[in-house]
Amino acid sequence: MPDAGRFSEVGEQGSRAVIEAAAVLEHELAAGRTDATAADDRPTGGHRLDPEEFGRLVQQVSEHTHQLIDAVAARLADNTAAAAAAHTRRLTANAHDALDLLLKLTTLTTESPDPAGRPGAGHRQEHGPLPEHGPQPRPGQHPDGPEGHQE
Amino acid sequence: MTAAAPPLTDRAQLVERVLARYGERTVAALLRHIPEQSPPYLYELAADYPARPGKGLRAALCLAACAAVGGRPERALNPAVTAELFHNAFLIHDDIQDGSELRRGTPTLPAAYGVEVALNVAHATHLLGHQRLMANRRELGDELAWRLFEETELMCRQTLEGQALEIAWIRDNACALVSADYYRMCLKKTSWYTFLYPCRSGLLVAEGAASDAARLDRFGWYLGAAYQIQDDVLNLVGSQADYGKEIAGDLWEGKRTLILIHLLERCTPAERARAERYLRGTRAQRGPDAAEDVRWLLDRMTAYGCVESAREAAAGLVAAAERELARVLAAAPPPAGLSEEGAEAQEFLLALPGFVVSRGR
Numbered sequence: 372m373p374d375a376g377r378f379s380e381v382g383e384q385g386s387r388a389v390i391e392a393a394a395v396l397e398h399e400l401a402a403g404r405t406d407a408t409a410a411d412d413r414p415t416g417g418h419r420l421d422p423e424e425f426g427r428l429v430q431q432v433s434e435h436t437h438q439l440i441d442a443v444a445a446r447l448a449d450n451t452a453a454a455a456a457a458h459t460r461r462l463t464a465n466a467h468d469a470l471d472l473l474l475k476l477t478t479l480t481t482e483s484p485d486p487a488g489r490p491g492a493g494h495r496q497e498h499g500p501l502p503e504h505g506p507q508p509r510p511g512q513h514p515d516g517p518e519g520h521q522e
Numbered sequence: 523m524t525a526a527a528p529p530l531t532d533r534a535q536l537v538e539r540v541l542a543r544y545g546e547r548t549v550a551a552l553l554r555h556i557p558e559q560s561p562p563y564l565y566e567l568a569a570d571y572p573a574r575p576g577k578g579l580r581a582a583l584c585l586a587a588c589a590a591v592g593g594r595p596e597r598a599l600n601p602a603v604t605a606e607l608f609h610n611a612f613l614i615h616d617d618i619q620d621g622s623e624l625r626r627g628t629p630t631l632p633a634a635y636g637v638e639v640a641l642n643v644a645h646a647t648h649l650l651g652h653q654r655l656m657a658n659r660r661e662l663g664d665e666l667a668w669r670l671f672e673e674t675e676l677m678c679r680q681t682l683e684g685q686a687l688e689i690a691w692i693r694d695n696a697c698a699l700v701s702a703d704y705y706r707m708c709l710k711k712t713s714w715y716t717f718l719y720p721c722r723s724g725l726l727v728a729e730g731a732a733s734d735a736a737r738l739d740r741f742g743w744y745l746g747a748a749y750q751i752q753d754d755v756l757n758l759v760g761s762q763a764d765y766g767k768e769i770a771g772d773l774w775e776g777k778r779t780l781i782l783i784h785l786l787e788r789c790t791p792a793e794r795a796r797a798e799r800y801l802r803g804t805r806a807q808r809g810p811d812a813a814e815d816v817r818w819l820l821d822r823m824t825a826y827g828c829v830e831s832a833r834e835a836a837a838g839l840v841a842a843a844e845r846e847l848a849r850v851l852a853a854a855p856p857p858a859g860l861s862e863e864g865a866e867a868q869e870f871l872l873a874l875p876g877f878v879v880s881r882g883r
Binding site for chain 1: 701709743832837839841
């Protein structure tokens with residue numbers, strides 16, 4: 372051997388190997404436990420809704436549907452007698468309320484943050500107890516939509 | 523457990539016998555699940571490596587771990603086949619990446635059919651492994667099938683990460699590695715899928731999804747490290763007829779073995795500079811003229827006692843594996859309380875560490 376004195380520890384290689392190997396395994400198992408915890412968390416995190424994005428979607432659905440109800444109601448009102456027109460207005464108001472309620476329930480089940488903080492909050496109060504999902508009025512538009520349908 | 527250990531030859535014979543029996547059972551089941559109708563160069567070649575003479579170590583560990591704690595090994599046959607299929611898929615990938623010429627004594631798939639065919643066969647072999655995992659649901663139930671799937675995902679991840687480490691070391695010409703780096707690579711690249719995963723699978727099948735399936739991890743890891751080090755030694759000083767692979771292939775490929783790490787730690791600065799120059803290139807870049815450098819490296823490894831110290835490390839790890847196994851089996855049903863196959867499985871596991879370091883292939 373070129374320099375026997377430099378590796379006189381050869382006799383210790385066995386125990387040194389075990390110590391090093393044990394440390395490597397413990398490290399890898401600990402890392403695996405951390406990964407497993409992170410993996411368990413991922414599905415929940417991955418399915419959690421972005422509150423802002425959800426708010427935007429709710430507002431868009433709300434706006435479009437309220438407009439649709441108003442348009443249908445206006446068309447009906449044009450072609451009916453006075454008594455029937457009043458009945459149509461009540462049904463229209465109920466339809467708006469039902470839509471607001473439905474959207475509110477959706478918000479509750481997805482555990483979005485306080486919807487009062489979202490754009491559009493406070494709109495359509497006259498249509499029922501849960502007004503926060505009403506559409507944002509466009510500039511120059513009446514808060515109740517293009518046709519107006521106050522009761 | 524307290525009886526005097528039988529002589530090594532008897533124990534080696536026991537290991538060979540059990541390996542042969544479990545191997546035969548597993549290969550037969552594996553081949554049964556390979557589709558008979560095959561596009562050219564696909565499924566029939568997926569049967570090539572499994573049908574070559576091999577140790578069948580992974581399947582045997584899975585079946586023996588199951589039987590040794592009182593489980594029914596026939597229920598573990600599907601997980602044992604899964605372990606062998608993933609193993610064979612890894613082997614094909616390995617042969618492609620390493621440009622290896624021989625596997626179990628005959629030309630590798632890429633050498634015989636080209637990389638494009640070999641790669642496709644490796645993917646098909648993986649697919650067959652996934653099919654076996656799916657079959658677990660029917661045979662072992664949803665919960666256990668899912669646990670086995672999780673273990674398989676972890677095993678694949680560990681293996682890929684280990685392979686990535688080794689590739690990166692060669693690609694980046696890493697020369698400042700220490701033995702702990704080697705052990706980490708070894709745990710991930712080879713030992714997890716060869717030892718930890720089969721043992722965990724066997725325990726899960728025997729005891730159910732709630733089993734403490736990691737309790738043979740230390741046994742498997744120490745045995746795996748010893749096995750890999752022994753493989754590295756055989757690669758340098760083994761007989762090609764017994765070893766079945768190219769002798770000194772690791773040096774040709776620049777693999778960072780424990781032996782090479784020891785050499786780089788022990789040699790003179792001038793020798794180290796020469797070794798680093800050699801390691802800088804790929805096998806293709808070095809060409810056949812590198813034979814002289816390979817001989818020189820091998821000579822230096824012998825002169826500095828690197829092969830001998832690797833053997834000693836393997837021996838220390840084997841002793842640690844035996845201690846770990848004794849600890850685990852002390853809490854398992856005693857041989858008298860097991861079936862004949864269960865008692866033999868315990869004997870097999872106890873004899874395996876000694877067999878690993880005395881093997882020629």
